[in-house]
Amino acid sequence: xxxxGRMAGVSQVTVSRALSDPSKVSxxxxxxxxxxxxxxxxxxxxxxxxxxxxxxxxISALVPSITNIVYSAMVKAFSxxxxxxxxxxxxxxxxxxxxxEERLISTHLSRRPDAIMLTGIHHTAQARxxxxxxxxPVVELWDITDTPIDLCxxxxxxxxxxxxxxxxxGAGYRTAxxxxxxxxxxxxxxxxxxxxFLKAAGSPVDEVNFEGxxxxxxGREGLRLLLEEKGFERGVIFCSSDLLAHxxxxxxxxxxxxxxxxxxxxxxxxxxxxxxxAPSLTTVRVDRASLGMAAADAILAxxxxxxxxxxxxxxxxxxxxxxx
Amino acid sequence: xxxxGRMAGVSQVTVSRALSDPSKVSxxxxxxxxxxxxxxxxxxxxxxxxxxxxxxxxISALVPSITNIVYSAMVKAFSxxxxxxxxxxxxxxxxxxxxxEERLISTHLSRRPDAIMLTGIHHTAQARxxxxxxxxPVVELWDITDTPIDLCxxxxxxxxxxxxxxxxxGAGYRTAxxxxxxxxxxxxxxxxxxxxFLKAAGSPVDEVNFEGxxxxxxGREGLRLLLEEKGFERGVIFCSSDLLAHxxxxxxxxxxxxxxxxxxxxxxxxxxxxxxxAPSLTTVRVDRASLGMAAADAILAxxxxxxxxxxxxxxxxxxxxxxx
DNA sequence: TTGTATGCGTTATCAG
DNA sequence: CTGATAACGCATACAA
Numbered sequence: 024x025x026x027x028g029r030m031a032g033v034s035q036v037t038v039s040r041a042l043s044d045p046s047k048v049s050x051x052x053x054x055x056x057x058x059x060x061x062x063x064x065x066x067x068x069x070x071x072x073x074x075x076x077x078x079x080x081x082i083s084a085l086v087p088s089i090t091n092i093v094y095s096a097m098v099k100a101f102s103x104x105x106x107x108x109x110x111x112x113x114x115x116x117x118x119x120x121x122x123x124e125e126r127l128i129s130t131h132l133s134r135r136p137d138a139i140m141l142t143g144i145h146h147t148a149q150a151r152x153x154x155x156x157x158x159x160p161v162v163e164l165w166d167i168t169d170t171p172i173d174l175c176x177x178x179x180x181x182x183x184x185x186x187x188x189x190x191x192x193g194a195g196y197r198t199a200x201x202x203x204x205x206x207x208x209x210x211x212x213x214x215x216x217x218x219x220f221l222k223a224a225g226s227p228v229d230e231v232n233f234e235g236x237x238x239x240x241x242g243r244e245g246l247r248l249l250l251e252e253k254g255f256e257r258g259v260i261f262c263s264s265d266l267l268a269h270x271x272x273x274x275x276x277x278x279x280x281x282x283x284x285x286x287x288x289x290x291x292x293x294x295x296x297x298x299x300x301a302p303s304l305t306t307v308r309v310d311r312a313s314l315g316m317a318a319a320d321a322i323l324a325x326x327x328x329x330x331x332x333x334x335x336x337x338x339x340x341x342x343x344x345x346x347x
Numbered sequence: 348x349x350x351x352g353r354m355a356g357v358s359q360v361t362v363s364r365a366l367s368d369p370s371k372v373s374x375x376x377x378x379x380x381x382x383x384x385x386x387x388x389x390x391x392x393x394x395x396x397x398x399x400x401x402x403x404x405x406i407s408a409l410v411p412s413i414t415n416i417v418y419s420a421m422v423k424a425f426s427x428x429x430x431x432x433x434x435x436x437x438x439x440x441x442x443x444x445x446x447x448e449e450r451l452i453s454t455h456l457s458r459r460p461d462a463i464m465l466t467g468i469h470h471t472a473q474a475r476x477x478x479x480x481x482x483x484p485v486v487e488l489w490d491i492t493d494t495p496i497d498l499c500x501x502x503x504x505x506x507x508x509x510x511x512x513x514x515x516x517g518a519g520y521r522t523a524x525x526x527x528x529x530x531x532x533x534x535x536x537x538x539x540x541x542x543x544f545l546k547a548a549g550s551p552v553d554e555v556n557f558e559g560x561x562x563x564x565x566g567r568e569g570l571r572l573l574l575e576e577k578g579f580e581r582g583v584i585f586c587s588s589d590l591l592a593h594x595x596x597x598x599x600x601x602x603x604x605x606x607x608x609x610x611x612x613x614x615x616x617x618x619x620x621x622x623x624x625a626p627s628l629t630t631v632r633v634d635r636a637s638l639g640m641a642a643a644d645a646i647l648a649x650x651x652x653x654x655x656x657x658x659x660x661x662x663x664x665x666x667x668x669x670x671x
Numbered sequence: 672t673t674g675t676a677t678g679c680g681t682t683a684t685c686a687g
Numbered sequence: 688c689t690g691a692t693a694a695c696g697c698a699t700a701c702a703a
Contacts, residue, residue, distance in 0.1 A: 024697070034674055039698065049672060064480050069457040070403065071696035074394045074679045090423050095414045099440065106439075111454065114438050115430075116423065130435065133393040134405075156388055239623045273623055299563045299597055348680070358690055363682065373688060395680035398695045402682095 024067070030059035042067060073135060082110045082322070083131035084140040087119045087206060088236070093264075093292055093311060094142065097164060100315025101140060108323060110137070117142070119206050125150040132157060138322045144168040144175065145207060160325040162318045166208060167336050174325065176318045176335040180208045183307055183339050184215030184261075187289055190341050191259045192223045196287060198258030200229040202245030202267050204237035209263035212291070216261050229253040237263065242270015243277075246286070250278075257285045259347055265290035265297050265306055272300055272346065287347035302345030309339050348391070354383035366391060397459060406434045406646070407455035408464040411443045411530060412560070417588075417616055417635060418466065421488060424639025425464060432647060434461065441466070443530050449474040456481060462646045468492040468499065469531060484649040486642045490532060491660050498645045500638060500659040504532045507631055507663050508539030508585075511613055514665050515583045516547045520611060522582030524553040526569030526591050528561035533587035536615070540585050553577040561587065566594015567601075570610070574602075581609045583671055589614035589621050592628055596670065611671035626669030633663050 024038040031038070033052055041048045041056045048056070059065075073079040082105050086094040102112040113131060117124040125147045131139065132153065138160040144167070146154075154161050154172050161173040168175060191199060199220050203213045210232070217228040231245045231253070245267060249255040262268035268290030275286045282288060282302055290297060293308035317335055324331040348362040355362070357376055365372045365380040372380070383389075397403040406429050410418040426436040437455060441448040449471045455463065456477065462484040468491070470478075478485050478496050485497040492499060515523060523544050527537045534556070541552040555569045555577070569591060573579040586592035592614030599610045606612060606626055614621060617632035641659055648655040 035697080036675080036699095037673060039696095040673085043698080047672080052672085064477065066453060066456045066477075068398070068459060068696050070394050070398045070459050071679085072698070074392070074398055074681085075696080075698040077679075077698095079394065089413065090416060090419045092414060092416075095419055099414050102440070111437065111439070111458070113435065115435070116426070129390060132390045134435070135392060135394050153388065153390070239620050243623070269620070270623070273625070276625065296563050296593070299567070299594070301597070301600065359680090360682085360691080361689060363680095364689085367682080371688075376688085392680050395695085396682070398697090399680080399682035401695075 024065075027056065027059045027063055027065050030062070031055040077135075079135045079137055080110050081113055081134060081136045082138050082140065083113045083115075083128075083134070083136035085115055085117050085124055085127055085131070086142045087117050089114065089116050091236070092294060094165075096311040097315040097318075100312040101164075101319050102315075104316050104319035105322075121145060121147050121150070125153075128153055138162070138325070140164055140318055140322070141172075143206075143208060144171070144177075146172070160322050162321050164314060164318045167334055169334070171333055174318075174321045174331060174333060174335075176314060176321055176337065178309060178337050178339050180211045181215040183291075183309075184212035184217075185219045186339070186341060187212075187261050187307060188216045188219035188223065190343075191220065191261070191287075191289065191347070194259075194287075194343075194347065196259040196347075197224050198226050198255075199224070200231070200249045200253065200255045200258060200260045201262070202231045202233075202242060202249065202260060202271060203263035204233040204235065204241055204267060205263065209291075213261070213263060229255045237266045239266060239270040239273065242267035242272075243274035244270075246271045246274040246278075259283075259287040259289060261289045261291075263291055265292045265294040265304060268304055268306065268346070269296065269300055272302070272304070283345065283347050289347045293342055297342075298344065305344045305347040306342055307339050308342050310337060313337055348389070351380065351383045351387055351389050354386065355379040401459075403459045403461055404434050405437055405458060405460045406462050406464065407437045407439075407452075407458070407460035409439055409441050409448055409451055409455070410466045411441050413438065413440050415560070416618060418489075420635040421639040421642075424636040425488075425643050426639075428640050428643035429646075445469060445471050445474070449477075452477055462486070462649070464488055464642055464646070465496075467530075467532060468495070468501075470496070484646050486645050488638060488642045491658055493658070495657055498642075498649065498655060498657060498659075500642045500645055500661065502633060502638075502661055502663050504535045505539040507615075507633075508536035508541075509543045510663070510665060511536075511585050511631060512540045512543035512547065514667075515544065515585070515611075515613070515671070518583075518611075518667075518671065520583040520671075521548050522550050522579075523548070524555070524573045524577065524579045524582060524584045525586070526555045526557075526566060526573065526584060526595060527587035528557040528559065528565055528591060529587065533615075537585070537587060553579045561590045563590060563594040563597065566591035566596075567598035568594075570595045570598040570602075583607075583611040583613060585613045585615075587615055589616045589618045589628060589630055592630065592670070593620065593624055596624060596626070596628070607669065607671045613665075613671045617666055621666075622668065629668045629671040630666050631663050632666050634661060637661055 166177040290306035297304040614630035621628040
């Protein structure tokens with residue numbers, strides 16, 4: 024800025040002003056400054072700016088996985104909205120591990136973000152403490168709780184599991200199984216489904232649970248295990264993701280099982296392919312884009328200083344198609 | 348650090364040393380410093396550190412889309428590798444738009460990253476100029492060229508299109524069509540395929556091109572257009588992504604067309620589902636994880652100062668399955 | 672409308 | 688092994 028200023032015949036501060044608020048500088052000098060910037064190829068140092076102003080214009084975001092469409096779609100909506108307001112996103116992957124999340128929170132905090140977005144409501148005690156200590160806006164996404172760290176935007180996973188059970192009972196199914204993979208939230212949905220189904224239909228639910236990420240292969244394997252190991256013969260299968268559900272459909276087709284007559288399938292997520300597979304997939308729709316935008320809006324509202332509801336429940340919707 | 352130092356009975360500088368290189372501080376004072384840090388919950392300010400040291404430990408990464416598995420898988424591999432060496436990734440989405448990319452390069456540069464990763468080899472002249480001006484390591488991923496800005500890791504899209512044509516000819520197909528969506532690279536593959544196929548088989552290739560992102564729906568629509576508008580009756584269809592190819596398979600099944608006898612399908616990407624759909628999908632495999640890691644390694648090598656090959660061609664592989 | 676002085680929280684350099 | 692001092696490049700408060 025010093026150099027640019029000299030070229031334009033003004034001081035460093037005036038250059039700073041021209042960049043942050045052009046209206047505070049006379050049109051004539053503004054023009055000279057802009058020319059000097061163009062000539063020198065000057066790019067302001069946001070590091071120094073953030074240090075001096077104590078505002079980094081950086082938002083830190085932590086998600087379990089960036090290759091999983093569920094989270095990447097949320098992050099996309101979140102970061103698009105934030106970018107529109109001049110913020111950049113520092114994104115990292117926790118791999119579903121709270122301790123890794125804790126480590127990442129610490130390194131992210133060292134960059135002095137203006138706010139933090141976390142996935143889910145389960146964090147280590149130390150993580151909560153660090154976050155609370157900073158006094159920064161924090162939004163927990165993709166789940167809801169009565170005791171958020173600060174803000175919270177999501178839906179009830181227990182409600183979703185229960186809702187699918189009610190749907191299944193209503194549709195006439197009296198036996199059920201589950202195929203689940205991955206995170207704690209999927210397990211909560213599954214448990215809620217199993218409890219509700221048992222209560223209403225009186226029959227216990229056969230479960231197959233995988234460690235780690237969902238995949239088509241695991242969906243196929245899930246149905247195989249249900250049939251060959253668990254003695255499952257017919258009924259509805261609630262999968263923790265559409266991907267697993269698709270795998271179950273493929274395996275069912277390979278075995279010549281009729282869907283939904285013998286095997287009915289309910290997925291989770293309503294991904295693009297859900298309506299195109301054969302038979303089309305009955306699933307739980309969650310509006311990932313709205314979730315991401317609502318999280319961004321919550322943070323922006325906090326920046327504005329106005330009143331912000333601590334918890335935003337965006338709910339879910341059961342989409343009935345051909346598979347159940 | 349001042350506060351922590353006072354608690355530990357040392358100066359601020361010693362705290363800085365304890366953090367950056369513990370071996371430069373006596374074990375006794377190191378211990379006292381660590382205790383003080385634990386008590387105060389001190390988190391170092393990386394902004395100030397970066398400003399003073401001129402090293403941000405930040406790598407900027409620009410991809411067309413973060414929700415597209417092709418790019419997110421590369422970024423994941425890239426950032427995992429980088430994180431292992433203490434670097435964080437500042438990620439943004441260009442939406443396949445070179446001008447948006449140019450704007451983003453500018454804002455990213457203001458954060459003073461230690462290196463930059465870009466997708467593809469097509470950038471605005473202004474963008475090249477800015478990048479060259481910084482003297483930072485720059486790696487262009489997912490394509491190759493003889494004239495990289497700095498480093499370049501990828502494969503030949505023209506080679507891939509040509510390779511698929513050779514494969515198709517070798518497999519006995521004499522008529523062909525294409526269904527493409529999205530970016531300039533997909534079009535280059537398509538063009539190379541069409542040119543090579545025409546040369547070898549003597550028959551022109553019917554093309555359907557979509558603006559914007561690929562989807563199952565567009566794959567289905569693509570086959571419909573090929574059949575109903577282009578007069579395509581039988582032969583092989585080269586799709587610019589597995590997603591489109593899957594859509595073509597679904598539409599073919601819906602129309603009762605036999606695959607691969609009437610309609611043969613070749614995808615691109617070898618995504619997870621490719622081997623599980625029915626019939627399983629013949630496709631072009633690109634090792635996204637290796638690409639991401641190689642890009643990271645290229646940057647790390649440049650940091651080390653050693654000799655680094657400017658261009659790394661990781662190639663591709665045609666995976667023959669049931670659909671062609 | 673513009674300029675001066677000062678501080679943001681580190682690291683680098685040089686002494687001791 | 689430790690400390691004092693000077694940058695790093697900008698924004699803020701205050702003055703002119």
